[in-house]
Amino acid sequence: MIFPAAAQSELQIRDIEKGSGEEANVGETVVVHYTGWLMDGTKFDSSVDRGQPFSFTLGERRVIPGWEKGVEGMQVGGKRELIIPPDMAYGSRGAGGVIPPDATLKFEIELLDVKGKKFSDIGNDELKEKLASGATVIDIRRPDEWKQTGVVAGSHLVTFFDENGNVNPDFGASLQKLVAGPEDEVVLICRTGARSKVLSQYLSEQAGFTNVVNVESGIMSWIGDGQAVTAAVLPENCWLC
Numbered sequence: 468m469i470f471p472a473a474a475q476s477e478l479q480i481r482d483i484e485k486g487s488g489e490e491a492n493v494g495e496t497v498v499v500h501y502t503g504w505l506m507d508g509t510k511f512d513s514s515v516d517r518g519q520p521f522s523f524t525l526g527e528r529r530v531i532p533g534w535e536k537g538v539e540g541m542q543v544g545g546k547r548e549l550i551i552p553p554d555m556a557y558g559s560r561g562a563g564g565v566i567p568p569d570a571t572l573k574f575e576i577e578l579l580d581v582k583g584k585k586f587s588d589i590g591n592d593e594l595k596e597k598l599a600s601g602a603t604v605i606d607i608r609r610p611d612e613w614k615q616t617g618v619v620a621g622s623h624l625v626t627f628f629d630e631n632g633n634v635n636p637d638f639g640a641s642l643q644k645l646v647a648g649p650e651d652e653v654v655l656i657c658r659t660g661a662r663s664k665v666l667s668q669y670l671s672e673q674a675g676f677t678n679v680v681n682v683e684s685g686i687m688s689w690i691g692d693g694q695a696v697t698a699a700v701l702p703e704n705c706w707l708c
Contacts (some may be wrong), residue, residue, distance in 0.1 A: 478551035480537050482625060488543025489581040493526035494588075497538055498580040504573045511565045518578055531556050533572070540580040549574045554664060585671035586679035588664075589654075591692050594619070594682055597654050603645050604654040606686070610708045616686060617696030622656065624699060626706050627666050635706045649676040656682040656689075 484664065491497045498520050502513040515523045521547050523529045525539055533551030541547060553559070553569045561568040589597070598604060608625035618624060625641045628634060635641075646653055655663035660683045670676040675696050682689075690696060701708050 470552055476552050476554075477550075477553055478533050478536055478552065481545040481548040481550075481691030483548055483575065484544075484577055486545025487547075488578075489583075491525060491538055491541045491543075491578060491581050493539060494524070496524045496582040496584075497523055497541075497578060498522045498582070499538065500577045500579060504577050506571050506573060522582075534574070534576075537574070537578060538578065542578075543578050545576060546577045549576060553660070584678075586659075586667040586681055588681050589682040590615075590683060591689055591694060593666040594654070594656075594689065595694075597652075597680065601682075602652050602654050604656060605642070605645065606656050607666060608657050610699070610705060612658060613699035613701070616658075616690060619656065619686065619689060619697045620695065620697045624702050624705075627657075628662055629707060633643040637704070637706060650678060650681065651673065652678040654680040654682065657685050659687055661685075 499522070500514050500520050501514055502510060504510050525535060529534065531551065533549055533555035536555070537547060537549040537551070549572075550573065551572045553571060556570065556572045557566050557568075559568045561570065566572065585601075594604070598619070604622040606613065606622045606624050609626050609629065610624075613624055623645055625638060625645075627636050627638050638696065642653070653670070655666055657663040660681065663681050663685065664683075667679045667681040671679045686696070
């Protein structure tokens with residue numbers, strides 16, 4: 468099956484072998500074997516030859532756009548052939564003295580494993596459900612931000628970063644007062660979701676927390692959606708207050 472099997476200027480995807488395992492989706496880390504050729508048949512790279520699989524996270528733009536689009540939707544055990552036009556590969560600059568400018572590339576990719584994202588993202592409707600169920604929601608913004616916009620009623624106020632990106636040295640101790648252990652659910656919210664995503668990744672990937680939830684678009688989306696906020700009551704021993 469080829470989709471779309473159109474002009475040379477488009478990405479072409481052909482399933483050599485359909486997989487039957489887990490599907491690769493944006494936000495998940497995929498482990499692949501690959502071989503790449505120029506269209507004249509010159510092989511320029513191969514993880515197969517090195518015996519060392521390659522991994523990357525879909526959606527993080529660490530690989531060329533043709534790979535992002537071409538690997539998404541594969542299932543573990545599957546193999547795909549990708550014909551990638553220059554504008555979805557290395558364009559007019561080429562790469563490493565091996566790939567010439569404006570080169571169309573051919574790859575054969577085998578999906579070996581999919582490692583799911585270890586935290587979940589939610590929107591405003593899901594946040595309302597979490598609040599109604601009594602989940603621990605932590606607003607990790609700074610005190611000046613709490614005062615400026617107000618806060619979601621029922622959320623706990625514990626700053627994680629200052630304006631220069633320095634971490635609150637007492638954040639861990641404050642978190643331990645709010646949850647019994649790393650298996651408890653914790654919902655994180657910031658201004659637009661960027662800082663809470665960083666903290667979600669840290670807690671789930673390095674600190675052993677198994678039920679971390681990130682409010683993907685932050686409190687600004689909550690307010691923009693017409694949801695209620697309340698004036699912030701600064702906590703005791705407030706960092707930066």
